[in-house]
Amino acid sequence: xxxxxxILIIAATAAMASCGNDWLDLxxxxxxxxxxxxxxVSEAKYAxxxxxxxxxxxxxxxxxxxxxxxxxxxxMMAVSSTKRTGNYYRFGFSRDNAPSTHWxxxxxxxxxxxxxxxxxxxxxxxxxxxxxxxxxxxGEALTLRAMALFDLxxxxxxxxxxxxxxxxxxxxxxxxxxxDSKPARNTVAECYTQIISDLTAGISLIGEDxxxxxxxxxGALTLLSRVYLYKGDNANALKxxxxxxxGAEKNKYALWTNDEYPTAWANDASASKPGEVLFEIVNxxxxxxxxxxxxxxxxxxxxxDLCVTGSFYSLLSSDSKDVRLxxxxxxxxxxxxxxxxxxxxxxxxxANIPLIRLSEAYLNAAEAAQKLGxxxxxxxxxxxxxxxxxxxxxxxxxxxxxxxxxxERRKELFGEGHRMFDLMRNGLKVxxxxxxxxxxSKTPKHFSQYLDFDWTFHMIVLPxxxxxxxxxxxxxxxxxx
Numbered sequence: 200x201x202x203x204x205x206i207l208i209i210a211a212t213a214a215m216a217s218c219g220n221d222w223l224d225l226x227x228x229x230x231x232x233x234x235x236x237x238x239x240v241s242e243a244k245y246a247x248x249x250x251x252x253x254x255x256x257x258x259x260x261x262x263x264x265x266x267x268x269x270x271x272x273x274x275m276m277a278v279s280s281t282k283r284t285g286n287y288y289r290f291g292f293s294r295d296n297a298p299s300t301h302w303x304x305x306x307x308x309x310x311x312x313x314x315x316x317x318x319x320x321x322x323x324x325x326x327x328x329x330x331x332x333x334x335x336x337x338g339e340a341l342t343l344r345a346m347a348l349f350d351l352x353x354x355x356x357x358x359x360x361x362x363x364x365x366x367x368x369x370x371x372x373x374x375x376x377x378x379d380s381k382p383a384r385n386t387v388a389e390c391y392t393q394i395i396s397d398l399t400a401g402i403s404l405i406g407e408d409x410x411x412x413x414x415x416x417x418g419a420l421t422l423l424s425r426v427y428l429y430k431g432d433n434a435n436a437l438k439x440x441x442x443x444x445x446g447a448e449k450n451k452y453a454l455w456t457n458d459e460y461p462t463a464w465a466n467d468a469s470a471s472k473p474g475e476v477l478f479e480i481v482n483x484x485x486x487x488x489x490x491x492x493x494x495x496x497x498x499x500x501x502x503x504d505l506c507v508t509g510s511f512y513s514l515l516s517s518d519s520k521d522v523r524l525x526x527x528x529x530x531x532x533x534x535x536x537x538x539x540x541x542x543x544x545x546x547x548x549x550a551n552i553p554l555i556r557l558s559e560a561y562l563n564a565a566e567a568a569q570k571l572g573x574x575x576x577x578x579x580x581x582x583x584x585x586x587x588x589x590x591x592x593x594x595x596x597x598x599x600x601x602x603x604x605x606x607e608r609r610k611e612l613f614g615e616g617h618r619m620f621d622l623m624r625n626g627l628k629v630x631x632x633x634x635x636x637x638x639x640s641k642t643p644k645h646f647s648q649y650l651d652f653d654w655t656f657h658m659i660v661l662p663x664x665x666x667x668x669x670x671x672x673x674x675x676x677x678x679x680x
Contacts, residue, residue, distance in 0.1 A: 237318045240333045247336050250311045250343050251412060255480050257491035258300040259308075261552050264350060265493060265616035266505060267301070271659070272618030273631050274511035274609060275536070278643060282504045283496065289647045290658040294680040299664035301354045305347040306372070312344035313375045338404030342419045344373075345397035348390055349426055354661050355677065356387040358624045360431045361654045364388025367675060383673040384663075391430050398423045407450055409470040411481060417447035418478035418555045424563040429624045433567040437576065440564035444557065444580075447477060452557055457587055461525040464553070465540035477560075480552035487549040494539035494550030497614065499530035501547060507534040507613070509634035509642050515610055516636070520589045523610055532641035536614035553615070558584060562608045569604050577604065584611055601625070619659070628653045 237243050254260045263283075269275040270288040277288035286292055319337045324330040348369060356368030368387035372380070385393075398419060407416045414422075420443035427436035452473050455463040468474050482492060495501035507515075507527055512534050515524055528537040539550040561580045568576035577599045584607055585592050594603070608621060622629055631650040636642075652659065657679035667674050 237314065238322070240319075240322050240324060240329045240336065243315050243319050243322060243336050244332065246311065246315050247340055247343075250308050250315075250340070251480075253304060253307050253311065254343075255482065255486070255488065256304065257488035259304045260480050260554060261482065261488045261492045262496065263298070263300060264304070265552065265554075266496065267354070268616035268619050269614055270505055271629075272622065273629050274508060274613045274618045275505050276508050276631075276643070276645065276647075278503055278506050278533070280646060283491075283502070284505045288505075290649050292658075292662070294662040294668070294676060295665055297662045297664065299666060301661060302351070302664045302667060305351050305354075308347040309344050309372055310375065312340040312347070313373060315340045316344070316373075317375045334404045335406050338401045338406070338419075339414060341397045341401030342405060342414055342422070345394045345401065345426075346414075346422060348397075349394045349422075349429075352387055352390045352394070353429075353620055355663065356390065357660055358626070358654050359387055359391060359429055360624060360626060364391060364430075367677070381671040381673050384675055391426065394426055395423070395430075398426065407446065409450070409468070409473045411468065412479065414478045414555075417443050417450065417452065417557075417560075420446065421477055421555050421557075421560040421563065424560060424567070428563055428567060429620075433570045436567035437564055437571065437573070440560045440567065440580075443477075443560045444564065447557055447560070452477065454557055454561070454583060454587055457522050457590055460522045460587065462540070464526075464538050465542055465550075467542045475557035476551075476553045476555070477557060478553075478555040480554065482545075482549045482551055484545050484549050489548045492539075492548055492550065493552055494541060494547040497536045497539050498547045499528050499533075499535045499537075503530075503533070503535065505536075506642060507536065507639070508631070508645075509636045509639060510630075510632045511609075511613065512636050512639050512642075513634045514606070515613075516638070518589055518592070520591065521610070522588050523613075526614075529638060532639055534639040534642065538614050556615075558611055562604070562611060565599070566601070566604045566608065569599050569601055574598055581607055623654045623659055626654060 237246055257263065266284055267287050270277055270284040277284040279285060280289060315336060319333055322333060324333055351369035357366045364387040366387055367384040368390040369384060370382040371385045371390060371393050372382055402416055402419045402423065405416050405419055409415065420439055424436050424440035424443060427439060452475060454475050463474060466474055468476055490502065496504040512527065515521060526537050527534040539552065541547045541550045561584055565577050565581035568580065578594050578597065581599060581604060582594050585594050605621060609618060619629060629652055631645045631647065633644045660677050662680040663674055663676050668676055
């Protein structure tokens with residue numbers, strides 16, 4: 200598996216900086232750490248940081264791995280075909296020209312997690328504190344490995360419920376391999392078994408305390424509830440989301456209030472006031488993807504790469520008092536997502552990237568409960584999201600439908616990479632409609648040839664990268680590519 204290529208940092212940075220507003224689709228390689236330098240718990244912690252550093256890249260969770268799920272749906276779209284998001288929005292890729300970084304960056308994460316995991320149990324601990332640190336490192340490494348494999352399954356494997364997980368997903372890699380490793384793909388079901396095993400083991404080891412830029416128990420539990428939802432295991436999705444909510448709130452996390460919501464995205468979270476972001480990518484002025492990060496791609500004063508669609512804005516503005524309207528910044532009659540706000544003293548290029556929020560745990564619980572026929576719990580967990588958006592609204596007394604719950608999820612999580620996946624995992628359709636709204640009248644009309652599709656559309660999964668197909672004789676391409 201071609202995961203051990205090296206990146207020339209200076210050249211890649213210079214190339215990206217020279218791109219300007221239109222996209223030169225560079226495909227950088229990634230770097231895998233060496234196991235020979237890990238002989239102490241402190242060195243394992245340092246190696247784990249390389250995983251977070253990989254996640255921070257614009258080709259990873261500070262950019263491409265997030266916006267893919269937005270522009271392939273119906274709530275957001277590329278502003279033009281020459282934008283960075285244009286090929287995803289149009290499904291303008293083939294087996295020969297599809298981007299490879301979804302594959303290479305996620306497997307880079309897995310490779311570095313494996314290096315840590317293969318060493319951590321045999322490292323000497325000088326005292327009890329080091330033993331605890333070692334368990335924390337192991338728990339985080341298991342959790343991040345699971346997150347990477349889950350996203351590989353989302354990008355390359357069809358939804359679990361389409362065929363009970365029988366189709367091919369990604370390759371399960373649990374050992375620190377060599378450059379000559381050539382694993383076959385596992386089924387989606389096999390991948391989910393591994394993901395759930397890693398998350399369950401990681402959660403048993405990982406700490407409850409706030410760690411800036413690191414995932415903790417409550418973020419891991421929310422991620423696990425997301426995995427169960429995708430698998431259709433609603434009982435466990437509800438149970439896990441409930442545990443995440445109760446534990447997070449006991450540890451000072453809380454849903455933002457209606458007053459806080461429009462600007463809370465820029466808060467610099469701390470242990471004393473963690474807010475509702477359970478896991479985020481922390482970008483600093485000295486260490487960020489710069490203009491290639493989500494903050495600048497979404498910004499009306501930046502690259503203006505992707506915008507909200509008329510159909511989504513029409514839905515959101517149907518309640519003029521919905522606070523989430525304030526997260527759509529209108530400039531020159533086009534609406535842009537304003538969730539990626541810079542922290543104090545930083546530029547929009549350096550905005551942190553929230554990946555897991557407490558809001559999602561509430562929405563996961565509500566959706567799972569609705570699917571179980573447990574209307575009381577569905578109402579219990581959806582109502583705080585509805586009331587936060589507009590305190591005069593409530594779902595108390597309603598019998599909730601799945602459409603009602605998913606509509607609220609749509610409004611709450613837009614711009615955070617969920618929409619296309621939420622529709623596909625539920626066997627629903629993406630319907631891209633041109634809806635004229637005067638406030639955003641300059642929104643481009645849909646220019647993709649694919650306007651309506653469901654999970655039978657072969658391009659809802661990416662093709663396996665050409666380099667992997669060319670070098671790995673065991674690799675099987677996705678259907679119809």
